[in-house]
Amino acid sequence: MRLIDYLDKGASLDPDAPCLVCDGVVSTYAQVRALSDRVAAALAAREVAPGDKVAILSANDPTAFTCVFGISRAGAVWCPINPRNAANETRELLDLSDCSVLLFQESFAPLVNSIRTALPGLTTLVCLDGAPEWALSWDEFLGAGAGPVDRHAPGDLALIAGTGGTTGRPKGVMLTGANIEAMTAITLMSYPWPVADARPTYLALAPLTHAAGVLCFPVLCRGGSIVIMRRPDVEEFLDNLEIHRVTHTFLPPTLIYMVLDHPSLDRRDLSRLQCFWYGAAPMSTSRLEEALTRIGPVMAQLFGQTEAPMMISTMSPADHFAVDGSIARARLSSAGRPSPLVTVAIMAEDGRLLDRDERGEIVIRGSLVMRGYYGNEPATAEASARGWHHTGDIGYLDRDGYLFIVDRAKDMVITGGFNVYSTEVEQAIMAHPAVADCAVVGLPDDKWGERLTAVLEVRPGARVDTRELISFVKERLGSVKTPKQIEVWRTLPRSKIGKVLKTEIKNQLLDLPG
Structure with a gap:
């Protein structure tokens, strides 16, 4: 399927149904489809x-999102640009993907x-x-078009997305x-x-250039509506959940913490909510348990x-609970189970596939995996060595088939001769x-090789006694995995999508340039 096919499928179910909703303005499937036709014709005219x-x-915006489908209908390739990028990063992404057209706010x-x-x-x-x-x-752009236009991109290429790395030149993922x-x-x-003919309502607060955007496609092919928020605002997010009777939404953990800390959360009617996706970064298991209790049994992880x-x-959501209905605490720190259309394995450095409970690099196979990096054969070959896609994450599969991500390979700390996985300590x-x-x-240390160091944010109005916190961690993990330094x-x-920038933290602690 092309990206436009998801919109057309929804339109075939009911062209007059609401498709995109923003600031109280509703655009039907017929209207969104008509505008995508005009965008495709205008691109062909150029x-x-x-x-x-x-x-x-663009920031989250219904017109900009409709352009995604016009690009697809024209047979062109969508290149999403994160609106939080700096100018130089945007220039590099446009350059490496050979963009000829830029639509911007x-x-x-x-x-x-x-x-x-x-x-x-x-x-x-x-x-x-x-x-x-x-x-x-x-x-001017739309006026030059003369449709209809409906073409296919060569080789089924749908989009080129920039990697979210924090160092070096970004790569274009095909x-x-x-x-x-x-x-x-x-x-x-x-x-x-929703069952039978009921249609989902999806609330998009996170950037549509990332996870929040691609999650729209399953909603569209079911004829659902997408409520677009132009800017992150927790009060408005909670308002929209109630007003639009939202069934599905997605937030990264940092924003979920803000929702949990909002004073009006417990007064809200979230009874229609079926699926509250979280992902893009590790989530605190204690706060996830809080979300399951206060938001409801609707939390749903994706990796x-x-x-x-x-x-x-x-x-x-059901996987977060044991058979007896209690919260399955032991699996809250997992990334769930390998999805039905993906093969997941754990690989040693020498290429051997490891058994259950053994730690190594997470490697995958399946039709979910990219074609490669645009114009970068060496990086493509490295990522697909030995016939598997290498994620760069260290993890293991437990006896029940749950996948646990213990660290990024580059973030593992070796202290006193022991491997310490930062996510476990976090x-x-x-x-x-x-x-x-x-x-x-980990910071350089003459005695330990690397000194385990933690940098904290505290909750509003709270204070942390570092000595008490060190004892708190030591009771849970032992002395080897307890930070020697706490800031x-x-x-x-954080990055533009909310991931904590550990390289920048290290540079600041070592007083190095960012």
Whole structure:
């Protein structure tokens, strides 16, 4: 399936049903489909051929999201740009993916203006809601089209997504229609959905350029509606859950913590909510247990990466509970079980596949895995060595088939000759009631080789006694895995999608340039 096929499927169920909702304005499937037709025709009029790359730089916005389907209908390839990127990062992504067209909101005009001369291949600039003199206005762009246009991208290529790495030049991940179809199929078979002809309502607060966006496709093919939030606001998020009787939503853990800390949460009617996805970063098991109690038995984990979107493993709401209905605490720190269409194995450094409960690199196979990195054969070959896709995560499969991610390979700390996985220490620290979030890193140390170091954020109004916290962790993990150094910071540095930047934390602790 092409990306446009998900919209067309929803439209075939009921063209007059609500499709996109934003700021109280409802666009029906027929209206969204008609606008996607106009975008496709306008791209064709600008000589955008099948396989050409078209980027979108926008905050969450229904017009910008509709352009995704117009790009697909034209047979072009969507290149999502994170709106939180710095100018140089955006320039690199546009350059490496060979984009010829950029659709952008006026609020990003200064950024686009600062990089456009360095991108000679970027021949068409379109402002969605304004008219800088060096770009086409939205009306000018659409006015040139003469449809209908309905084409296929060569080789089934659907989008090129930039990796979320924090060091070095980003890589462009090539995802095909088959990759997105596998992700969509896994989503539909692994999580609860309304029964019979009832349609889901999905609330999108997180950026549509990332997980929140691709989760729209299974909603669309069921004829559901998507409520788009332009900016992150917890009060508004809770309002929308009630007003729109939302059935599905997604947030990264940092935002879920903010929801749990919001004073009005316990007064809200969330009875329609069936599936509250969390992912993109590890979640505190103590706060997850709190969410299961206060938000409801609706929490649903997903684990994936840009190269294998969203659904390497899944944990449905029911999987969070034991047979007797109690919370299954032992599995809350897992990433769920390998999804039905993905083969997951654990590999040793020498390429051997390991047994249950043995730790090694998580490797996968299946139609979820990317085609490769755009224009980067060496990186593609490295990621697919020995016939498996290498995730770069260290983990193990337990006897019940649950996948546990113990660390990124690069984040493991070797202290006193022992391997210490930072995520295990972080979970122990975050069980303390005063800790909001934390990151554990290793710093050079003459005695230990690496000194286990924790940097914390505390909850509003709370205070942390570091000596008491060290005792708290030691009781749970023993002395080897207890940090030798604890720092309390007002906020931890994070990426555009909310992941804690451990490299930046290390640099700050060592007083190195970022």
